[in-house]
Amino acid sequence: MTKEKIIGRPQGLYPEFPRKGGAAPTATHYCPGCGHGIVHKLIGEALEQLGIQDRAITISPVGCTVFAYYYFDTGNLQSAHGRAQAVGTGISRSQDDAIVLSYQGDGDLASIGLAETLHAANRGEKIAVFFVNNTVYGMTGGQMAPTTLVGEKTSTSPTGRDPLETGFPIHMCELISTLRAPVFVERVSVSDISHIRKAKKAIFKALEIQRDKKGYAFVEILSPCPTNLRMSPVENAEFVNEQMEREFPLGNFRDRSAEAEAIVRRESDYAKANLDRLFHLEDGRKVPETGEPFHGKVQIKIAGFGGQGVLSLGLIIARGGVAAGRQVSWYPSYGPEQRGGTSNCAVILSDEAIGSPIVYRSDILVAFNRPSLDKFVKDVREGGLILYDGTIGDYDFPAGVRAVAVPAQRVAQEAGSAKALNTVMLGVLLAHGGLCLSALSIDGGLAESFEEKPKLLELNRRILELGRTWGRENL
Amino acid sequence: MSETQTQLEPYPVIDPLECKACGRCIVACPKQVLAMGTELNQRGYPFAIYLGSGCIGCGNCYYTCPEPNAVTVHIPLK
Numbered sequence: 058m059t060k061e062k063i064i065g066r067p068q069g070l071y072p073e074f075p076r077k078g079g080a081a082p083t084a085t086h087y088c089p090g091c092g093h094g095i096v097h098k099l100i101g102e103a104l105e106q107l108g109i110q111d112r113a114i115t116i117s118p119v120g121c122t123v124f125a126y127y128y129f130d131t132g133n134l135q136s137a138h139g140r141a142q143a144v145g146t147g148i149s150r151s152q153d154d155a156i157v158l159s160y161q162g163d164g165d166l167a168s169i170g171l172a173e174t175l176h177a178a179n180r181g182e183k184i185a186v187f188f189v190n191n192t193v194y195g196m197t198g199g200q201m202a203p204t205t206l207v208g209e210k211t212s213t214s215p216t217g218r219d220p221l222e223t224g225f226p227i228h229m230c231e232l233i234s235t236l237r238a239p240v241f242v243e244r245v246s247v248s249d250i251s252h253i254r255k256a257k258k259a260i261f262k263a264l265e266i267q268r269d270k271k272g273y274a275f276v277e278i279l280s281p282c283p284t285n286l287r288m289s290p291v292e293n294a295e296f297v298n299e300q301m302e303r304e305f306p307l308g309n310f311r312d313r314s315a316e317a318e319a320i321v322r323r324e325s326d327y328a329k330a331n332l333d334r335l336f337h338l339e340d341g342r343k344v345p346e347t348g349e350p351f352h353g354k355v356q357i358k359i360a361g362f363g364g365q366g367v368l369s370l371g372l373i374i375a376r377g378g379v380a381a382g383r384q385v386s387w388y389p390s391y392g393p394e395q396r397g398g399t400s401n402c403a404v405i406l407s408d409e410a411i412g413s414p415i416v417y418r419s420d421i422l423v424a425f426n427r428p429s430l431d432k433f434v435k436d437v438r439e440g441g442l443i444l445y446d447g448t449i450g451d452y453d454f455p456a457g458v459r460a461v462a463v464p465a466q467r468v469a470q471e472a473g474s475a476k477a478l479n480t481v482m483l484g485v486l487l488a489h490g491g492l493c494l495s496a497l498s499i500d501g502g503l504a505e506s507f508e509e510k511p512k513l514l515e516l517n518r519r520i521l522e523l524g525r526t527w528g529r530e531n532l
Numbered sequence: 533m534s535e536t537q538t539q540l541e542p543y544p545v546i547d548p549l550e551c552k553a554c555g556r557c558i559v560a561c562p563k564q565v566l567a568m569g570t571e572l573n574q575r576g577y578p579f580a581i582y583l584g585s586g587c588i589g590c591g592n593c594y595y596t597c598p599e600p601n602a603v604t605v606h607i608p609l610k
Contacts, residue, residue, distance in 0.1 A: 064591040065604035083601045090554035094598030250560040290554040
C-alpha cells in the first residue's frame with residue numbers, strides 16, 4: 058500500500074458526536090454553509106499541532122455554539138449567556154496549566170457579555186477568545202446583533218438597521234485594541250478558502266500565545282450565516298468579503314507576542330486537607346449526628362439594630378440546624394449604613410432542599426427593637442410566635458399571633474454580658490420548642506459560633522440556660 | 533482505503549452522509565473536479581462528488597467544508 062498524507066479531521070475534534078444524537082452522529086448540528094464548523098476545524102488543528110489538547114478547556118457560549126462541547130475533544134464548560142470570559146478567568150486562575158478557549162458569537166460577546174469581554178481583556182487574562190461575527194443572532198432566529206450592518210435587514214430590523222434608532226455596528230477588535238494588556242488582536246474571515254488560510258494562522262497564533270502563557274489573545278472571525286441572512290453560501294461569501302469587510306476591516310491590530318513575557322500566577326492548592334482547613338472541616342470537628350426526626354419547614358426572621366446580635370443569632374440557629382442534619386439557609390440583609398442601621402436575617406430549617414432563602418411568611422419573629430416590629434409583624438403567619446425585647450414596651454399586635462415580651466436585655470446584663478441578649482432569646486426559643494431543635498443541636502450551633510472564644514462559649518451557655526429557664530416559667 | 537484504490541494522484545473522499553450540499557467545496561476547488569451530485573443521502577441532502585480525476589491535493593475542499601468529518605484528502609507520498 059502506498060504511503061500517504063491525509064488532510065482531514067484533526068485530533069482536537071471528536072470522530073463522532075454521540076452527545077448530539079440524531080440521524081448523522083458524525084455530522085454537526087450547524088446549518089449548511091455555516092462558518093462555525095470551519096472555525097472548529099481550525100481550532101482543532103491548532104490544538105493538535107501545538108500539543109496542548111489535553112490541557113485545553115473550551116468554554117461554550119450561549120448561541121449556536123452552545124453545543125461546542127459536542128465537538129471539541131477538550132475539557133468543556135458551558136457558561137451562562139455572555140459570561141464565558143468571566144468563567145474563563147476563573148479556570149485560568151485556578152488551573153495555571155490550563156489552555157482556556159472562549160468561543161463566542163456576536164450576541165454573547167458583544168452584547169450581553171461586553172463587560173466581561175472588556176474586563177477580561179483589560180486584565181490580560183490568559184484566554185484565547187474566538188469571536189465569531191456573522192452580524193446576526195443565529196440560534197434565536199436572525200435578530201439584529203450589535204454587529205449588524207447599517208441598513209442590514211434582520212427579523213428585528215425588517216427595514217434595515219437604522220443608526221438613529223439602534224446605533225452603529227460595534228467594532229470589537231478596535232475597542233480591545235485601546236486597552237494595554239491584550240497581547241494579540243486580529244480580525245480574520247472564513248468567507249472563502251484564501252481567507253480561511255489566513256484565519257488558520259491567526260487562530261494558531263492565539264493558541265500558541267496560550268501555550269506560552271503570555272496572556273489575552275482575541276481573534277475576531279467574520280463568518281457566514283446563510284440561513285439567517287437568507288443567502289446561498291456563495292452569496293454569503295460575497296456579503297462577508299464586500300459588505301462586512303468594509304465595516305470590519307481585516308488585519309492585525311496588535312501583536313506583542315514576541316516581547317510579552319509569560320504570566321506566572323501563584324499555584325493554587327486544592328489538596329483536600331487544605332480546603333478542609335479553609336472551611337473549618339477538619340476531621341476532628343465533625344458535627345454530631347443527633348438524628349432528630351423532623352418533618353417540615355421552620356421559617357424564622359430576626360431583626361434589630363446592628364450590633365444586637367441579629368445576624369449571629371441567625372447563624373447559631375442555622376448551625377444548630379446543620380448539627381441536627383437539617384437543610385438550612387441563612388440570609389442576612391442590612392442597609393448601607395455601617396452603624397446604627399437596622400439589620401435582619403432570615404433562617405430556614407427544612408427537611409427538604411431549600412429553593413429560596415427568602416422568608417415571606419415567618420413562623421417565628423425575633424425583634425430587638427420597635428422599627429423591626431413595625432416592619433415585620435405583618436409577615437408573621439397566623440399562630441406564629443413573636444419574641445420581642447421587653448424594653449420596647451406596649452405594642453399593638455394583630456390578632457392571631459402570640460407575642461411575648463422577653464426581658465432579654467435585663468437578663469443578659471445581669472448575667473454579665475449586655476451583648477448576649479440574642480442568646481437569651483435563643484434560650485427562650487429552645488424552651489418554646491418552635492425551632493424543632495434539641496438542646497444538643499443548639500449547643501452545637503453555639504459551640505461552632507464561639508469556637509475561637511472558649512470563655513465566651515461558657516458565658517453564653519450559661520446565658521442560654523437562663524433564657525431557657527425564663528421561657529419555661531413564662532411561656 | 534482499500535488496496536485496490538492505490539493511486540498515485542491525490543484524491544478527496546466525501547462522505548455522503550455528512551454533506552449538507554452547501555456547495556462551498558465546489559467553489560473552492562481550483563481544478564473544478566468537484567460537483568453537486570443528483571442523488572440524495574439518507575438525510576435528504578444532495579451531496580458533493582469527486583469527478584474522479586484531476587485532484588492536486590491542495591486541501592481547499594477540506595478547509596472550506598463546514599463539516600469536520602465530511603471531506604478527507606489523500607495525498608500519496610512518492
